[in-house]
Amino acid sequence: MTAASRVTAMGLTERARRAAGIAAEYADRVDVEGRFPSEGMDALKAERLMGILIRPEFGGEGATMTEIADICAILGQACASTAMTYAMHQIQVASLSDYALGSAWHESFQKRICEEQLLIASATSEAGIGGNLRNSLCAIEVEGETARLTKDATVISYGAEADAIMVTSRRNPDAAHSDQVATVFLKDQYTLERTSVWDTLGMRGTCSEGYIFKAEAPAVQILPRPFAEIAAQSMLAVSHLLWGALWYGIAADAVARAQSFVKAAARKSPGQMPPGALRLAEASSLLQLVKANVVAGLKQFAECKGDGDALNAMSFSVAMNNVKIGTSQTILTIINHCMLICGIAGYKNGTPFSLGRHLRDAHSAQLMISNDRILGNTSTMLLVNKQDTSLLG
Amino acid sequence: MKQAIRTLLAKHGNLPVAIESIDDNADLYDAGLSSFASVQVMLALEEEFDIEFPEHLLNRKSFSSVEAIAAALTEIREEQAA
Numbered sequence: 051m052t053a054a055s056r057v058t059a060m061g062l063t064e065r066a067r068r069a070a071g072i073a074a075e076y077a078d079r080v081d082v083e084g085r086f087p088s089e090g091m092d093a094l095k096a097e098r099l100m101g102i103l104i105r106p107e108f109g110g111e112g113a114t115m116t117e118i119a120d121i122c123a124i125l126g127q128a129c130a131s132t133a134m135t136y137a138m139h140q141i142q143v144a145s146l147s148d149y150a151l152g153s154a155w156h157e158s159f160q161k162r163i164c165e166e167q168l169l170i171a172s173a174t175s176e177a178g179i180g181g182n183l184r185n186s187l188c189a190i191e192v193e194g195e196t197a198r199l200t201k202d203a204t205v206i207s208y209g210a211e212a213d214a215i216m217v218t219s220r221r222n223p224d225a226a227h228s229d230q231v232a233t234v235f236l237k238d239q240y241t242l243e244r245t246s247v248w249d250t251l252g253m254r255g256t257c258s259e260g261y262i263f264k265a266e267a268p269a270v271q272i273l274p275r276p277f278a279e280i281a282a283q284s285m286l287a288v289s290h291l292l293w294g295a296l297w298y299g300i301a302a303d304a305v306a307r308a309q310s311f312v313k314a315a316a317r318k319s320p321g322q323m324p325p326g327a328l329r330l331a332e333a334s335s336l337l338q339l340v341k342a343n344v345v346a347g348l349k350q351f352a353e354c355k356g357d358g359d360a361l362n363a364m365s366f367s368v369a370m371n372n373v374k375i376g377t378s379q380t381i382l383t384i385i386n387h388c389m390l391i392c393g394i395a396g397y398k399n400g401t402p403f404s405l406g407r408h409l410r411d412a413h414s415a416q417l418m419i420s421n422d423r424i425l426g427n428t429s430t431m432l433l434v435n436k437q438d439t440s441l442l443g
Numbered sequence: 444m445k446q447a448i449r450t451l452l453a454k455h456g457n458l459p460v461a462i463e464s465i466d467d468n469a470d471l472y473d474a475g476l477s478s479f480a481s482v483q484v485m486l487a488l489e490e491e492f493d494i495e496f497p498e499h500l501l502n503r504k505s506f507s508s509v510e511a512i513a514a515a516l517t518e519i520r521e522e523q524a525a
Contacts, residue, residue: 184477226459226475278472282503362502430482434489435501 057098062113065097066121070128077129078399080255081407084248086211087255090125090132091169099136101164103143108157109164115144115288115355116348119295123344126299127306130411131255133296135169135208137289138256142170142216144288145232149275156273159214159234170234171212173263177202181419183281185227189220190272197233197269200262204246207258213237217263218277230277233267240265252410283361287351289419290374294344297415298337301381304408305330305337308388311395311403326391333387340380347373350443364435371428378415385409448512451491452476455483467509481506488512494519 057065073090080087094100103118104110118140125133143163150156162168179185188201199219206215214236221229246260273280308330315324350369354360385408389396392403399406445467452471453462459475471481485506489495496505496519505515 221473226473228475228477229473276473278503359499359502359504362504363498364501365498427478430479431501433482434485434496436498 054098057096058111062099062102062111062117063120063124065099066124069093069097069099070124070132073125073132074128077131078407080129080131081252081410084250084254084257086208086257087129087132087135088211090129091135091211094125094132094136095167098164098167100139100167100169101143101160103140104147104160104164108147108160110147110160115291115351119291119344119348122292122296123299123302126296127303128299129255130296130300130407131253133299134253134256134293137292137296138172138207139170140292141285141288142172145216145273145280145284146170146234148284149280150273153270153274155268155270156234166213168213169208169211171206171209171215173201173203173206173209173215173217173261175203175205177204179227181423183218183285183419184230184278186218186220186230187227189223189225190231190233191223192269192272195269196266197272198266199233199235200264202245203263204260205258206242206261206263207256209242209259209261209263210244210257215240215263216273217265221276228278231272232277232280233272235265235267235271239267251413252407253414282367283358286367287361287370290370291344291347291351293415293418294340294347294373294377297377297381297412298340298344300408300412301337301340301384304385304388304405305333307396307403307405308333308391311392329387329391333384333391336380336384336387340377340384343373343376343380346443364431365438368428368431368435369438371424374419374424375421375428378418378421381412381415382409385412444516445509445513447491448488448509448516451484451487452509455487456480457483465509467513469509470507471509472503472507476506484512488516492516492520494523497522 072093076089102111102113106112122133122137125136146156146160174183175181176187178187190197190199201217214234216232216234218230218232221231241264242261244259244261248257248259312324312326312330347370354366360366385405389405395401395403396405398404449462456476457480465474485496500515505511
């Protein structure tokens with residue numbers, strides 16, 4: 051039995067918990083130094099968790115999105131930067147594994163992801179376009195069998211650490227802004243010239259710097275399906291679900307800390323209900339709402355998976371948007387409750403009840419694809435789409 | 444019907460190219476139709492033809508081309524007549 055097969059013989063949750071243990075150990079240091087969470091990511095690679103979503107015939111373990119989300123929630127409780135890096139990687143892998151079927155290059159690349167535990171980044175944001183995923187200014191130029199692309203990418207999370215980057219662009223220099231393709235470029239096929247630094251309030255380890263991206267690669271590395279389809283059917287839904295899962299993880303760890311604070315107070319004064327106890331009950335109820343929201347979204351995604359019509363339906367987009375809005379808003383309320391419970395011990399860094407990192411990391415949730423943009427998008431759909439009023443869907 | 448669809452696309456579709464240059468079967472999203480504009484066109488069609496798009500037709504495919512919109516409208520009219 052090889053070392054790799056010994057690892058993969060164990061359950062995904064167990065492997066994720068071990069990696070999370072290491073990520074947790076370095077979480078404060080990653081946050082203070084604003085550096086890539088290399089210990090946590092190395093641990094995920096050692097547990098062979100980078101390629102699990104890929105089909106077994108290409109070397110993966112055929113894991114479901116629900117299983118990936120569970121890993122994100124486990125990591126979110128340990129180190130949000132590690133969890134977010136892992137989630138963003140899996141969003142790219144999901145697009146590759148479902149929207150490059152039959153493409154020999156992409157199939158062999160998936161084998162490499164599994165064998166070498168490669169980390170995939172993404173470059174969608176662009177100067178002049180902002181965060182609108184479905185628009186590109188830059189265009190890929192194909193000459194014979196070679197493709198060339200230059201992109202003024204305002205954000206490439208962990209770009210400097212990635213082994214490959216999936217980049218969106220217009221299909222050709224004559225194409226409309228929304229007529230996009232996605233292309234996988236390998237590390238030795240591109241250069242990155244840094245244009246901005248990542249010194250932020252939270253999520254400080256994702257190192258989401260800006261770069262001028264310049265690449266040349268064989269044209270077969272362009273994904274065969276239009277990016278419009280990948281974005282609508284996979285990328286947006288998977289992002290909201292995996293982010294929601296890791297945001298749940300951040301809030302769950304905050305509630306766990308607040309609970310141990312209340313319990314310690316109860317032990318010190320037997321017979322008296324500690325002052326934060328009621329608030330903890332409120333936080334617990336809100337945490338359950340967040341969990342139910344993510345789990346219901348995962349269930350709906352699993353039911354629609356592989357059914358293009360169901361994934362394209364407006365009601366599906368509305369539901370996924372609602373997962374994002376609900377979780378990103380509610381975790382802030384939860385962590386704020388926890389801060390009130392723990393008081394100065396929560397406000398201070400370096401105590402067992404510190405919540406500063408949680409609160410700062412959680413503030414990114416409303417901004418990663420701005421909630422205002424998502425609410426605008428949902429409100430447009432609700433002009434024609436009837437709200438689903440059934441309880442069970 | 445296709446002419447009426449084209450007129451509404453020109454008015455509400457906010458397309459970067461002239462509607463005359465787009466074939467009946469050409470992909471409207473590739474031609475630059477945004478999801479916001481597609482909803483505006485959908486509302487205009489509902490008003491023009493006095494219909495309501497049912498849930499199963501509220502997806503990208505129904506609006507992917509002039510031909511697809513025409514097929515969706517035909518289906519809705521047949522359902523309403525039945």
